[in-house]
Amino acid sequence: MGRLAMSGEDNLLKLVEADESDDHDYRLQNQVGFVLRKAHQRHVSIFAAHIGDLTPPQFAALAKLYDIGETSQNQLGTLIAMDAATVKGVIDRLKARGLVDLTKHEVDKRRLLVNLTPEGRQAIERLIPLARAITEETLAPLTAKEAATFLRLLAKLA
Amino acid sequence: MGRLAMSGEDNLLKLVEADESDDHDYRLQNQVGFVLRKAHQRHVSIFAAHIGDLTPPQFAALAKLYDIGETSQNQLGTLIAMDAATVKGVIDRLKARGLVDLTKHEVDKRRLLVNLTPEGRQAIERLIPLARAITEETLAPLTAKEAATFLRLLAKLA
DNA sequence: CTGATATCATTTGCATACGAATGAATTTGA
DNA sequence: TCAAATTCATTCGTATGCAAATGATATCAG
Numbered sequence: 174m175g176r177l178a179m180s181g182e183d184n185l186l187k188l189v190e191a192d193e194s195d196d197h198d199y200r201l202q203n204q205v206g207f208v209l210r211k212a213h214q215r216h217v218s219i220f221a222a223h224i225g226d227l228t229p230p231q232f233a234a235l236a237k238l239y240d241i242g243e244t245s246q247n248q249l250g251t252l253i254a255m256d257a258a259t260v261k262g263v264i265d266r267l268k269a270r271g272l273v274d275l276t277k278h279e280v281d282k283r284r285l286l287v288n289l290t291p292e293g294r295q296a297i298e299r300l301i302p303l304a305r306a307i308t309e310e311t312l313a314p315l316t317a318k319e320a321a322t323f324l325r326l327l328a329k330l331a
Numbered sequence: 332m333g334r335l336a337m338s339g340e341d342n343l344l345k346l347v348e349a350d351e352s353d354d355h356d357y358r359l360q361n362q363v364g365f366v367l368r369k370a371h372q373r374h375v376s377i378f379a380a381h382i383g384d385l386t387p388p389q390f391a392a393l394a395k396l397y398d399i400g401e402t403s404q405n406q407l408g409t410l411i412a413m414d415a416a417t418v419k420g421v422i423d424r425l426k427a428r429g430l431v432d433l434t435k436h437e438v439d440k441r442r443l444l445v446n447l448t449p450e451g452r453q454a455i456e457r458l459i460p461l462a463r464a465i466t467e468e469t470l471a472p473l474t475a476k477e478a479a480t481f482l483r484l485l486a487k488l489a
Numbered sequence: 490c491t492g493a494t495a496t497c498a499t500t501t502g503c504a505t506a507c508g509a510a511t512g513a514a515t516t517t518g519a
Numbered sequence: 520t521c522a523a524a525t526t527c528a529t530t531c532g533t534a535t536g537c538a539a540a541t542g543a544t545a546t547c548a549g
Contacts, residue, residue: 211489331369
C-alpha cells in the first residue's frame with residue numbers, strides 16, 4: 174500500500190524532491206474515510222427522499238424493536254450501534270411521537286425497557302417496503318454482482 | 332433484488348402469511364445504509380486514535396487547501412462535500428486555532444477567501460503520513476485485492 | 490456482609506450535518 | 520438598463536455522535 178496515485182515515471186524526481194512531492198501525492202478523494210463519508214451522505218439523502226418523517230437512526234430503532242421485541246434502552250443501543258447518549262435522544266423523540274413507550278424494569282431498577290406502541294408497529298410495517306426500495310436505489314450504481322461483492326466487503330470493514 | 336434473506340423453502344407458507352412474514356424478513360444488518368453507517372463510525376474512531384486534535388472534516392479542509400491553495404469558503408465546501416452551513420463551522424474552528432486565515436475577495440465582495448497559514452501548512456504536512464496510516468488501518472480487514480475492489484465500488488456509490 | 494467494581498441511564502459540552510430563511514452582491518435577460 | 524434570478528455567506532433549528540462526569544443500582548470478592 175502506501176502511495177495511491179504515483180505513476181511509474183518521474184521516480185528519480187520523486188526521490189530528489191522527496192517530502193514535498195510525497196505530501197502532494199496525497200489525494201483526499203482516494204482516501205477510504207472521505208469516500209465512505211460521501212457514500213453515507215448520499216444514502217441519507219436517498220432515505221430522506223423516500224421517508225421524510227423519520228431519520229435512519231430512528232428507523233433503525235423501530236426496525237430492531239420490531240425484530241426482537243422489548244429490550245432495555247442500552248441493549249437497543251448496542252444492537253443498532255449507538256452509544257448511550259445518542260440512543261437516549263433517538264428514543265426520546267420516538268416516545269414524543271408515540272411510536273415507542275418506556276417502562277421501568279421491575280427487577281433491575283436501573284433498566285429502562287423500550288417497546289413499540291401499536292402506532293409504532295403500524296409505522297414500521299408501513300415503512301419496511303420503502304426501506305427495501307431505499308437499499309435498492311442506494312445500490313443502483315452497481316450491478317447485482319457488484320452489489321453483492323460490495324456488501325460482503327463492507328460488512329468486513331464494519 | 333428484493334428480499335435479501337429468504338431461503339428457498341417455505342415458499343408456500345410465505346405466500347399464505349404474506350405480509351407479516353415479508354416484514355420479518357427485513358434484517359437491518361443487511362441494509363447497505365446501516366452497514367455504511369457502522370463502517371463510517373469505525374473509520375472515525377480509527378482516525379481519532381491517530382489524530383486526536385483534529386476531526387476528519389477539519390483534516391479534509393486542510394488537505395484540500397494544501398492541494399489547491401486559496402479558494403472561497405463555498406467552493407471549498409463543494410470540494411470536500413459539505414454544505415455552506417457545515418463548512419462555516421469547520422472553517423471558524425480552524426481559524427480560531429490559527430490554521431487558516433480569511434480574507435475578503437477584492438472583486439467579488441460576496442466571497443470569503445480561505446487560505447492555510449504557515450502553521451496550517453506545517454500541520455497538514457505533519458498529518459498526511461498519519462492519514463496514510465489511517466487509510467491502511469481502516470482497510471486492514473481486507474486483502475490488498477479486496478481493498479482495491481472495495482474502493483472502486485465505493486467510489487461508484489459516492 | 491460489605492467495600493470495590495461494574496452496569497444502566499442521564500446530563501453536559503462540543504462537532505458535524507442539513508433544511509430553511511435571510512441579506513448582500515453579482516449576473517442574466519428582456 | 521434594470522428587474523429577476525443566481526450566488527455567497529450567515530443564522531436558526533433540529534438531529535445525530537461521542538467523550539466525560541455523575542448518580543443510582545446491582546454484582547462480586549474477600
